[in-house]
Amino acid sequence: MDETNIKSLDRLTNEFSRLPGVGKKTAARYAYFIVTGSKEQAEGFADAILEAKKSVRFCKNCGNFSDGDLCNICKKRGEKTICVVKEPKDVLAIEKAHSYTGSYHVLHGTINPLANIAPKDIKIAELMQRIAKGQTEEVILATSPDVEGEATAMYIASLVKPYGIKVTRIAQGLAAGTQLEFADEVTLTRAIADRKEV
């Protein structure tokens, strides 16, 4: 379904197609779902968008989602260990593992010259301000092990190390439950290089 010649429907399809990973056909399916649903459902949806946009803020300290100035994690945990991640959803992923008890810093992006994202475009300056307070003992670089994530991690490491702070990178190797024969060469090389004595 492309142009329906019904202005409001085409406009809604267009709005849906702005969402990440949504093409014209999927957007049209979503728009069709809305117009064939009940009036209450459509109103609830529209209200949820406005309400979330109005009330969801970002923690002034770490950049995570928050409903106040500071997020719940920053309120409770100190600045001793800071785990640096790309997006708020990465915080949630690590929190779900229930194994880390330090604070976070959300970069809201990774350095990517091809997409014109420079270090100044992500929240690196804010991280350095936190570190300058002198309460931090370790910075864990937990960006993804892809090109942009690695480059960002290396860049931040070069900024943090002069402070004499321990800088670590999350381990890379075979994921739990996967089979060795299906691992790619880079992963296998790293898994062997970073082998641990048992």
Place this chain on the structure above:
Amino acid sequence: MDETNIKSLDRLTNEFSRLPGVGKKTAARYAYFIVTGSKEQAEGFADAILEAKKSVRFCKNCGNFSDGDLCNICKKRGEKTICVVKEPKDVLAIEKAHSYTGSYHVLHGTINPLANIAPKDIKIAELMQRIAKGQTEEVILATSPDVEGEATAMYIASLVKPYGIKVTRIAQGLAAGTQLEFADEVTLTRAIADRKEV
């Protein structure tokens, strides 16, 4: 990202996850896109939902999307040939091919006993009312060649035939540009059975 403990964000994620084919993770990604976007974008999105729900109606004659009582197709084309389809987007698909110049009838579903969709739940009665007017010479059954589409086509054929009207089914065979070796058995069987002299 599952629960963020930020009520309005979880609510928006929940709304997005109602859309067809959208799971929790995708819904969270959409919600993240909304809250990280501009206020104007969020307001435009919410307004597009309300506006579409308010102004998009269905043509009283054929059931296609419309912004008035009658859709643009019904206003211009007669009742001589009626092409029966499942959903409004099927009308758009056929219109894009620019080869059919008759009218349509949108069923808004197909008969599906497993999902409790009986003939009375789709717009078959409305089709029969149109046919009863006596202006129709041919009914083209253009539901998809799947189990529900075939059953619906056969059911409608049995209702229309007593009126002495020509009833046709869209052709089935190999799709243009596909390779014979990858065609399934049913398609190949039909393609051979419905072979045409050249």
